[in-house]
Amino acid sequence: xxxxxxxxxxxxxxxxxxxxxxxxxxxxxxxxxxxxxxxxxxxxxxxxxxxxxxxxxxxxxxxxxxxxxxxxxxxxxxxxxxxxxxxxxxxxxxxxxxxxxxxxxxxxxxxxxxxxxxxxxxxxxxxxxxxxxxxxxxxxxxxxxxxxxxxxxxxxxxxxxxxxxxxxxxxxx
Amino acid sequence: xxxxxxxxxxxxxxxxxxxxxxxxxxxxxxxxxxxxxxxxxxxxxxxxxxxxxxxxxxxxxxxxxxxxxxxxxxxxxxxxxxxxxxxxxxxxxxxxxxxxxxxxxxxxxxxxxxxxxxxxxxxxxxxxxxxxxxxxxxxxxxxxxxxxxxxxxxxxxxxxxxxxxxxxxxxxxxxxxxxxxxxxxxxxxxxxxxxxxxxxxxxxxxxxxxxxxxxxxxxxxxxxxxxxxxxxxxxxxxxxxxxxxxxxxxxxxxxxxxxxxxxxxxxxxxxxxxxxxxxxxxxxxxxxxxxxxxxxxxxxxxxxxxxxxxxxxxxxxxxxxxxxxxxxxx
Numbered sequence: 001x002x003x004x005x006x007x008x009x010x011x012x013x014x015x016x017x018x019x020x021x022x023x024x025x026x027x028x029x030x031x032x033x034x035x036x037x038x039x040x041x042x043x044x045x046x047x048x049x050x051x052x053x054x055x056x057x058x059x060x061x062x063x064x065x066x067x068x069x070x071x072x073x074x075x076x077x078x079x080x081x082x083x084x085x086x087x088x089x090x091x092x093x094x095x096x097x098x099x100x101x102x103x104x105x106x107x108x109x110x111x112x113x114x115x116x117x118x119x120x121x122x123x124x125x126x127x128x129x130x131x132x133x134x135x136x137x138x139x140x141x142x143x144x145x146x147x148x149x150x151x152x153x154x155x156x157x158x159x160x161x162x163x164x165x166x167x168x169x170x171x172x173x
Numbered sequence: 174x175x176x177x178x179x180x181x182x183x184x185x186x187x188x189x190x191x192x193x194x195x196x197x198x199x200x201x202x203x204x205x206x207x208x209x210x211x212x213x214x215x216x217x218x219x220x221x222x223x224x225x226x227x228x229x230x231x232x233x234x235x236x237x238x239x240x241x242x243x244x245x246x247x248x249x250x251x252x253x254x255x256x257x258x259x260x261x262x263x264x265x266x267x268x269x270x271x272x273x274x275x276x277x278x279x280x281x282x283x284x285x286x287x288x289x290x291x292x293x294x295x296x297x298x299x300x301x302x303x304x305x306x307x308x309x310x311x312x313x314x315x316x317x318x319x320x321x322x323x324x325x326x327x328x329x330x331x332x333x334x335x336x337x338x339x340x341x342x343x344x345x346x347x348x349x350x351x352x353x354x355x356x357x358x359x360x361x362x363x364x365x366x367x368x369x370x371x372x373x374x375x376x377x378x379x380x381x382x383x384x385x386x387x388x389x390x391x392x393x394x395x396x397x398x399x400x401x402x403x404x405x406x407x408x409x410x411x412x413x414x415x416x417x418x419x420x421x422x423x424x425x426x427x428x429x430x431x432x433x434x435x436x437x438x439x440x441x442x443x444x445x446x447x448x449x450x451x452x453x454x455x456x457x458x459x460x461x462x463x464x465x466x467x468x469x470x471x472x473x474x475x476x477x478x479x480x481x482x483x484x485x486x487x488x489x490x491x492x493x494x495x496x497x498x499x500x501x502x503x
Contacts, residue, residue: 018374025366033362034354041350046343079272081249081458087466096476099462100483103455107419107447115354119249119271119361120419122369123451126426127443130433131503136440140502144444148498152448152491159487164479 028132029125037115044077052077053089060090067157068150071102072109080106080117096164101157108149111142175200175222179294180262186285187268188277191260192294193240195221201233202226205461206244206264213264214242216288228460229413229477232470235259246417249273250461255281262286270360369427377431385428390437393429396496399442399449400489407452407488409481416457425450444499445492452488456481 056073059065070090074083083102090098107123109116114125124145128138175195182189200221204214205228217240218225226233228241235257244264245251252273254261258281266285269277283290376382392398406415415421429446432438438446455462459477468476 017378018371022370037354038351042347045346084462084465095468100480118357122423123426126430130430133434160483
C-alpha cells in the first residue's frame with residue numbers, strides 16, 4: 001500500500017513542479033508582456049504601415065542601413081514572419097543577405113519588444129528568467145542583447161552578401 | 174491527365190477536407206519540409222498528375238503552386254501559404270495558430286496529413302478545380318468606416334465632430350491593439366508556457382535535471398564550449414532541422430535559464446549563451462522568407478546555401494561579439 005501511495009505522490013510531484021513554474025511565468029512574464037505589446041501595437045497602428053513602407057524604401061540604398069535600420073524597422077513594425085516581406089524593397093541580389101539579417105534579429109528584439117515575435121519569446125525569456133531568479137536586473141541584458149543583435153545582423157548581412165556574390169559569380173560562368 | 178483528389182485531416186489534425194484538382198497552369202506541389210521532397214508531397218503529385226518541387230532548392234511563382242506541403246509546428250509557415258491563397262497541407266497536427274492564424278481556414282488548410290489521408294475523389298465540381306481567391310478578409314472596420322465616410326461626404330463637419338472622430342479613431346486603435354495582444358498571448362505564448370513548464374517540471378522532479386546540469390553547464394560556462402555549440406548549431410545539414418519554430422532554441426534557453434538560476438553557470442555568460450543556442454535561427458525558413466520578399470526562383474536556389482554557409486562563420490562570431498559585450502555586466 002505504501003509503495004503505491006509513494007508512487008502516486010511521486011507522479012503528482014512531477015506535475016506540481018511544472019505547475020509552480022507555469023504559475024511563475026504567468027504572473028511574472030505575461031502582465032509586462034501584455035502591456036508592452038498593447039502599447040507598441042497601438043503605436044504601430046497609429047503610425048500606419050504605409051508610412052513605414054515609404055520610409056523603408058528609402059533605406060535600401062546604403063549597405064549599412066540595409067542590414068541595420070531596414071530589418072529593425074521591419075521586425076518592429078511587422079514582426080515575425082511578415083518582416084521578410086520588406087525584402088521586396090531591396091535589389092534582387094541583396095535579398096538573401098537581407099533575409100539573413102532580418103531573421104537574425106527576431107530574437108534579439110524580444111528582450112525589449114516582445115510584441116515582434118510573441119511565438120518565440122522563450123529563447124530570451126528562458127534565460128532571462130533564470131537571471132531574474134538570481135535577483136539580478138535584466139534591463140542591462142535586454143539592452144545588450146539588442147545592441148549585439150544589431151552588430152550581428154550587420155555582419156551577417158555583409159558576409160552573406162559576399163558569399164552570395166561569389167556563388168552566383170561561379171554559377172554564371 | 175490531371176485527377177481530382179481529396180485530402181483529409183489525420184489523427185489530431187484540423188481543417189479540410191480539401192478537394193483539389195490540378196490544372197495545366199497550376200499543378201506544382203511545393204514541399205517546404207526542411208529539404209527534399211516529402212513522401213506526402215510526392216503522393217499528392219503522383220495522384221493529381223502534378224509535379225512535386227523541393228521548396229528548399231527551387232520555387233515556383235505563386236499562381237503555379239497548387240498545394241504547399243509544410244511541416245510547421247505552428248509559428249510561421251502554416252500561415253504564410255494560406256495567406257497567399259495556396260492550399261496548405263501541414264504534416265504536423267496544428268490548427269489555427271501563429272501570427273497569421275486568421276488566414277488558416279478549413280477551406281484552404283488541413284493538418285496532421287499522412288499518405289493514408291489522401292484519396293482519389295469522384296467529385297468534379299467547378300468550385301474545386303479553381304483555386305480559392307486569396308483569403309477574403311471579412312469586412313474590416315476601416316472599410317465600414319470608409320463607406321460611412323463616403324455616405325456622409327458632402328456634409329460639412331463641425332470641429333467638435335472632428336475631434337470626436339479623432340479621439341474615437343485613436344481609442345479604437347488602442348482597443349484593437351489590446352485585442353490582438355490578448356489573442357497572441359492565448360494562441361502563442363500560453364501554449365508554449367504550458368508545454369515547457371510541464372517538460373521542465375518533469376525534468377527537474379525526475380532528477381534528469383542534474384544530468385543536464387552536469388553536461389550542459391560546463392559547456393556553457395566557458396567560451397570555447399559556447400563557440401562549439403554555436404558551430405554545431407550552424408552546420409548546414411543540421412541548422413534547417415534545428416530551426417523550426419525556434420522550439421529547440423526555446424527549450425534549450427529555458428533549460429539554461431534553470432541552470433543560471435541554480436548558479437551552475439555564471440550570469441555574465443547569459444549574453445553569449447543567447448547567441449550560442451541560436452546560430453541556426455531561421456535556417457529552416459530561408460526559402461519561405463525569400464519568397465515573402467518576392468525573390469526570383471534563381472535567387473532562392475543560390476540564396477539558401479549562401480545563408481547556411483554564412484552561418485558557420487557568423488554563428489561563432491556572434492558568440493565572440495556577445496562575449497566581449499558581456500564584460501562588465503553583473
